[in-house]
Each structure stands twice: as structure tokens, then as C-alpha cells.
Amino acid sequence: MSIKTATAHINLNALADNLQHVKAQAPDSKVLAVLKANAYGHGLERIAKALQTNHESVDAFGVARIDEALALRAAGVITPIVLLEGFFDSNELALLAVNNLQTIVHNEQQLAALCDKQLVLSQPLKVWLKVDTGMHRLGINPQEFSHYYQSLKASANVENDIVLMSHLGCADDLTNPVTARQINLFNRITQGIDAERSMANSAGVAAWADSHYQWIRPGLMLYGVSPMQNQNDHSIRPVMTLQSSLIATRKLAKGEYVGYGGAWHSEQNTIIGVVAIGYGDGYPRHAKNGTPVLINGRRVPLVGRVSMDMITVDLGINSQDKVGDIATLWGEGLPVKEIADWATTIPYELLCNITRRVQIAVS
Template sequence: MAIKSATATIDLSALVYNFNAIKQMAPKSKILAVLKANAYGHGLERIAKALPQADAFGVARIDEALALRAGGVVKPLVLLEGFFTGDDLAVLAVNNLQTIVHNEQQLQAIEKAKLDRPLKVWLKIDTGMHRLGIYPEQFNAFYQRLKQCPNVQNDIVIMSHLGCADDRTSATTEQQLAVFEALSSTLAEEKSMANSAGILAWPNSHYHWIRPGLMLYGISPLLPNDASVSPVKPVMTLQASLIAIKAIRANETVGYGGNWQSTSDTTLGIIAIGYGDGYPRHAPNGTPVLLNGRRVPLVGRVSMDMITVDLGPAPKDQVGDVATLWGKELTVAEIATYATTIPYELLCNISRRVQTQYALP
């Protein structure tokens, strides 16, 4: 009997397939592959090294970029939140890190810095999402100051971020694109707008650079009710073993708080995964788990280290059998819907105690 603790298997062939599928959608665009949050839970350095075709990688913060540099990754790296203090600028210059500029404080810090080499800058405009980015009326002044600053390379990238691109029916994306066009159309600089949803649903957002994140890892970035067939394959399969099987009688309860009660005699299976591994604690009764080719329902509350499923009255399952929590036949998007969250959160919440193994292309 071989018991398998919580294990995430990363299919690097699927990752490369997804990258190529994305490239086909925007063949004239360069690809900044987004690797923030430990490559959405898939392993920062391993994912970077599996994508030598990428033109650049995007991370959120400087520690992620430095980890990639320490791991031998030499591709251009872009800090998608920019830098936080002026003291970071020397580190950016030494490590050849590119930065987004999205506020006055960052611009002033670059202007005042004493650097051995100029920085590559991406200037971010808030075209309507109202998160990071300068206001449209600030654009001309920021652009001119960056162009005149000796600490900034001459080839600035103009960018923005789409807030509602996952919804094909929303007018917001076209409004954002109109603002972006009005500000940047006469400039010779490279431009970037499209996230995963923009790549898939809004071809006019592709420009010179696209920034795929969720799609790289095999999940559709569109709303769950969108009928589009996903062109990508899931990269992560999360599995764990059945560690106990026990019979219960009708009307008996299961788990903390006894929030599930059997309606008939049945058999329970206990699986070695829980919220301590990143499985969603609020997954409700009925959330599917794939076991021996069939779906069995979650019953009772998710514990830190275990979940319980209803195997039915006469199961053939055995201790040691491997259950799939999400993967190719049971998508993380479906589990996210049951747990009233989004796939991003489930992937990013995979904990350090989950074993990660890589299936090579």
C-alpha cells in the first residue's frame, strides 16, 4: 500500500502547448509571460526555465525577480508593481530589471537617482480600472519627463491593464482601449494592453506585447458562463491518497460541526488533503472529487489535513487509491465555482508542504 500525500504534478508539455496556442492568437506580438505568485503556484524557476521561447517574464515584486536571477534566468524581467523605494533602483540597474512606473513618487525617485546605467521603463496609464497607473491627463508630462531623464532608456513601453476583459458583453474594454489609443496612437513606442482575457477575447488589445498569466497555466480567463471552448490545457493536477475507508449508518453525521448527515447507510473515504495544503476550506458538501474514474461528493467540513467523501454503499475503492482534486478531467475552475472563489486563488494557495513534481515535455 503506497500512500500519496498531497502532490501537485506540473505538466510542462501542457505549459509549452499553451504558450504556443497563445502565440498563435497574437503572432505579431511579443510575449511577457507572467510568473508572479510562484508562477500561480506552479514553481517560479521551473516554469521560467521551461519557457525559453518567452520574450520576457513578469513578476510582481523584486524578490521574485532576484530569485529568478539567482536561479540563472537571464531573460528580461519586468516588475509589474514597479519598485517600492528609491533604494531599490540600484538593485534594478545591477540586475538588469525593468520596472513599471505608475506614480509621481516613482518618477521623482528615478529622476534623482545616481545610476551606472539607465533603466528600461514601462509607463502605466490608468485607463479605467482605477488600480495602478497615472491618470490620462498626466500622461504627456510623465512621458516627456521620462524621455528627458538620463536614468531612463529611450525605448519606453506604454501600457495599461484591462479590468473587465473577461466579460465579452461589457463596454468597459472598448472604453479603455479608446482612452489608450487617444493617448498613444501617435507615439512610436511599443505598447501593451492585453492580459489573458484580452488575448482571447479582444484582438484589438494585442499591440506589441501581450501579458498571459492564467491562460499559460491552462485555465480560461473568461467568465464561467462564457461558452467559448478553451484553447489551453490544464498544467497542474492536484492529487492525494485515500487513507481510510469506513462504513456509517443512516442519519449519522460527518466532520466538525456535523454539518452533513447521511440519508442512508453508506461508506466514507478519507483523503489526505485539507486546507493546510491549499484545498479550499469553504468547499461545500457535494463538491466533486475524482476517484477511480468516477466523481464522488465531498461531505462534511474540510479539515486542515483531510477531507471526507461519500463512496456509496458498496464501493470497490481501497486505501492507497489516488484521488484527483483538480486536473484535466476535473478542472480547477469547476472547483472554484463550488467554493465561490476563482481559480487564481486556489492555485496561489497551494502550500509549501504539497509535494511538487514535474512531468517533462
């Protein structure tokens, strides 16, 4: 008997294929690959090195915070890196310059720090100026654009080639008129400016060609998950397949209960399987009864509450499944997006929530 504990299989060939698909969607754009949150749970350094060495390499990486960027530099990653939240303290600016890191500017404090005439950096920084076109999260107000842009252009601490950017908030929904309004506003704000521009996230890449500009910023679709609502993209492949093993099977009589709180009972005689995975591994605690699990080529439903270390599935009265058989929780053959729907969450959260005790297998 061989039992496999919870294991996330990372398929770097799928990652390379997905990158090629992204580039085919926007062939005239440079690619900033988003690696924040441990590369969406896939391994920050691992994914960066795979993308950096691929013959179809990316043009830059995007991370949320400086510690992620420094981890990549420490791992030998030389590709340009952009801090997508910008710097948090003016004391970080010298560190950005020494490590050749680029920064987004989205508020007055960042602008003031870069334009401080007392600040002399070892080299000027490449800046991405972020404009809020309607998402109302990060970004300067459109009426402030000229002030920010001219101030940055005049600063000795800023490279001359500033990238102009915004972020799409509703691009995953083709019926939502907000995206077209955002693109139109961005075009008006930046009209006549000789600068590279960037707006498209994964959903923008997939569905809004007018948002591609000179730079695209794919995240979720690089990892093989469709960014669009209620749509799967069969041109991309999941990079992560989460699996574990059956560690027990037992007969269950009609009317008997399973799991904490007796939240599910069998309506007929059946066989229950126990899979060695739970919320302690990152499997969603709120996955509902009926959430599919793939075992021996067929889907079987989750039954009962998710425990810290185990879930239970209804294998059916005629089950021939045995201890040691592999259970796929999401990935190849079972889209993570579908599991997210059953757990009333989003694929991003499931991928990012994989915990340290999950084994990693890279191919």
C-alpha cells in the same frame, strides 16, 4: 499498500503547449509571461526555466516585486524581467540597473526618483509607463500622460524606448462595455506616439484582439485555466494536477453525521472515503458539500467540512474504492475553475494557496 500524500503534479509539456496556443492567439505580439506569486503556485524558478529553454520561448517575464526578480536572476534566468508593481524605494534603482531589470512607472514618486539629476545609474533602465484607463488601481491619470512621458524621455536614467501600457479590468466578461471603452481611451491617449504598447492580460489575449498591440501579458491561461467567465478553453491544458490518496473507507448508516459540527448527514446507507488533503495543504476550507473529487474515473461529492489534513467524500453504497486509490482534487479531468466556483473563490487563489508540505512532481 502505498499511500500518496498531497502532491501537485506539474506538467511542463502542457505549459509549452499552452504557450504555443497563446502565441497563436496573438501571432504578431511579443509575450511577457506573468510569473508573480510563485508562478501562480507552480514554482517560480521552475516555470521560468521551462519557458526560457523552450524553443517557443517568451520575450520577458513579469513579477510583482524585486525579490521575485532577484530570485530568478540567482537561478540563472537571463530573460528580461519586468517589475509589475514598479520599484518601492529609490534605493532599489541601482540594484535594478545592475541586474538588468525593467520597471513599471505608475506614480509621481517613481517618476521623481528616476528624474533626479543627482542619480547616476550604471546603465539606463527600460521603463513601462502605466496609464489608468478605467480599472482605477495602478496607473497615472490620462491627463498626466504627456508630463510623465516627456519627463521620462528627458531622463538620462531611462532608456529611450519606453513601453506604454494599461490593464484591463473586465475583459473576462464579453458583455461588459468597460473593456471597449478602456481600449478606445488607451488608443486616444497614445495616438501618434512611436512606442510599443501593452494592454492584454489572459482574457484580453483570448477575447479582445484589439488589445493585443506589440506586447501581451498572459498569466492564468499559460497555466491551463480559462480566463473567461463561465467558459472553458479546451485548447489549453492544466499545468497543475493536485492529487492525494484515500487513507480510509467506512460504512455509514442512514442518518449518521460526518465531520466537525455534523455539518452533513447521510440520507441513505453509503460508504465514506477519507482523502489525505485539507486546508493545511491549500484545499479550500469553504468548499461546499457536493464539490466534486475525481476517484477511479468518476466524480464523487465532498461531504462534511474540510479539515486541516483531510476531506471526506461519499463513495456510494456500491463503491469498490480502496485505501491507496488516487483522488484528483483539480487538474486533468477536473478543472480548477469548477472547484473555485464550489468554494466561492477564483482559480488564482486556489493555485497560489498550495502550501509547502504538498509534494511536487514534475514531468
